Amino acid sequence: MVDFSLSEEQLGYVKWAREFAQTHVRPASAKLDRLDDPQDRFPWEILERAHEAGVLQFGLPEAFGGSPVDEVTFCLVMEELGAADVGVAAVVAQYWNATQLIDRWGNDYHRETFIQPYLDKPRTVYAVAMTEANAGIDAHLPYDVPGAGPMLAAVPDGDEIVLNGAKCNISGSHVADVIIVFARTDTTVGLTQGMTAFVVTKDTPGFSVAETFDLVGHRVSPIAEIHFDDCRIPKENQLTPWNGAFAEMARQTVGRHWVGARYLGVGRAAYELALEQVKTRVQGGKPIIEHQMVARQIGDMAMTLEVARNVIWRAAWGSQNPEQADPNVMRMSRVYGSEAAMKVALEAMRLFGARGIRTDSGMEKLVRDAMTGLPPAPLDVSLMVAGQSIAGLR
Known part of the structure; x- marks a missing residue:
C-alpha cells in the first residue's frame, strides 16, 4: 500500500516554495500579465530570484550543486508555483526537464557544455x-x-x-x-x-x-x-x-505529471479565492457559504482538487516505481490536473458573481490561465490512448 503522508522534509519544501511564490512570483506576475507586448512579459526578475533561492537548481544532481528529491516532492513544489502563476511554473519546469534530459540522455560533453556553464547564470532559459x-x-x-x-x-x-x-x-x-x-x-x-x-x-x-x-x-x-x-x-x-x-x-516517465501539478495549483488558487469570497459575501442576510447550494459547490470544488492531487501523486510515485506503475494513471494525471483547474476556476468565477469578471478580482486571470491547460498534448487524445490501452488495443 502506498502511503502519501508527507514527511517533515516534504512539508519543509512546501513551506519554502509557498513563501517564494507568494513573495516573489504572485505580485510580479500579476503586473507582467497586463503588459501589451509579449516580449516584455518574460519574468526575468523572478527568474533571478528563483536562481538565488535555489528553485532552478531544485532536484539537480549533486554534481551540479543540487540535491535530488523524489517526484512527489517535485509535484508539491510545482503546485505551489502554479498557484502563484502557471507561466512562471512552466519556465521552472522546463529548466528542470531540460537539464534532467541532458543529464540522463547525454554524456560528460553534454553536461559540461549545456549545463555546467549555465549554473551560475540567473537568467538561463x-x-x-x-x-x-x-x-x-x-x-x-x-x-x-x-x-x-x-x-x-x-x-x-x-x-x-x-x-x-x-x-x-x-x-x-x-x-x-x-x-x-x-x-x-x-x-x-x-x-x-x-x-x-x-x-x-x-x-x-x-x-x-x-x-x-x-x-x-x-x-x-x-x-x-x-x-x-x-x-x-x-x-x-x-x-x-x-x-x-x-x-x-518512451522510457522517460519523470516529469510528465508536472503539467498536471502546476494546473492543480491554478485550480487551488481559484478555490482559495472563492472560499474567502463566500465566507465574507453577505446575501439573504447571511454569508453565502451558509446557503446550501453554495456550500455544495465548495464541497465539489474541494473534492475535484483532492482527486486530482491523488492521481498526480500516484503518477509521480509510479514514475519512480515503474514495476508497479500503471501507464494509464500517468496519462490521467496530466489530463485530470488540467481539467480540474478549468472546472474549479469556472465554478469559482460563478461564486464571485459580477465581480468575478472584473480584472481587479484576480479571478479572471486564473480562468485564463486554466484555459491554457486544455491544449497541451490534447487531453482527449490522452484519454483515447488510455482507453485503447485498457481495452487491450495498445
Whole structure:
C-alpha cells in the first residue's frame, strides 16, 4: 500500500516554495500579465530570484550543486508555483526537464557544455522543441508513417549536423539559451524509428526566432515559432542515439505529471479565492457559504482538487516505481490536473458573481490561465490512448 503522508522534509519544501511564490512570483506576475507586448512579459526578475533561492537548481544532481528529491516532492513544489502563476511554473519546469534530459540522455560533453556553464547564470532559459505546424498530435499518438510527424531535417555533413526546418508553439523558445530539438534523421520510416534529439544554443548561426505569439493566459511565458536555416551544430551535440529519440522518450516517465501539478495549483488558487469570497459575501442576510447550494459547490470544488492531487501523486510515485506503475494513471494525471483547474476556476468565477469578471478580482486571470491547460498534448487524445490501452488495443 502506498502511503502519501508527507514527511517533515516534504512539508519543509512546501513551506519554502509557498513563501517564494507568494513573495516573489504572485505580485510580479500579476503586473507582467497586463503588459501589451509579449516580449516584455518574460519574468526575468523572478527568474533571478528563483536562481538565488535555489528553485532552478531544485532536484539537480549533486554534481551540479543540487540535491535530488523524489517526484512527489517535485509535484508539491510545482503546485505551489502554479498557484502563484502557471507561466512562471512552466519556465521552472522546463529548466528542470531540460537539464534532467541532458543529464540522463547525454554524456560528460553534454553536461559540461549545456549545463555546467549555465549554473551560475540567473537568467538561463531552457526549451524543448518537438511540435511543428503540421505535427502536433501526430508526434504523440504517434502517427508512425514516413512523411508524418516532426519533419525538421537533420543531415550529417562532415563533423557537423545541418538542421533545416521550423518548430512551432515552443514555450520560452524566444529567449531560450539552450534548446533540445527533435529532428527527423530518416524520412523513409516513421518517427518512432527515424527521429534524433540534438542540443542547439541560441547563438548558433542559422537559428532564429520567427514569431512570438500572444496568449490568452500563461502570458509571462509565451510560445514562439523558431527557424533553422542551414543551422550547423557539432556532431557532438547529438543527444540521443541516432534514430533513437522516440525510444528514449518512451522510457522517460519523470516529469510528465508536472503539467498536471502546476494546473492543480491554478485550480487551488481559484478555490482559495472563492472560499474567502463566500465566507465574507453577505446575501439573504447571511454569508453565502451558509446557503446550501453554495456550500455544495465548495464541497465539489474541494473534492475535484483532492482527486486530482491523488492521481498526480500516484503518477509521480509510479514514475519512480515503474514495476508497479500503471501507464494509464500517468496519462490521467496530466489530463485530470488540467481539467480540474478549468472546472474549479469556472465554478469559482460563478461564486464571485459580477465581480468575478472584473480584472481587479484576480479571478479572471486564473480562468485564463486554466484555459491554457486544455491544449497541451490534447487531453482527449490522452484519454483515447488510455482507453485503447485498457481495452487491450495498445
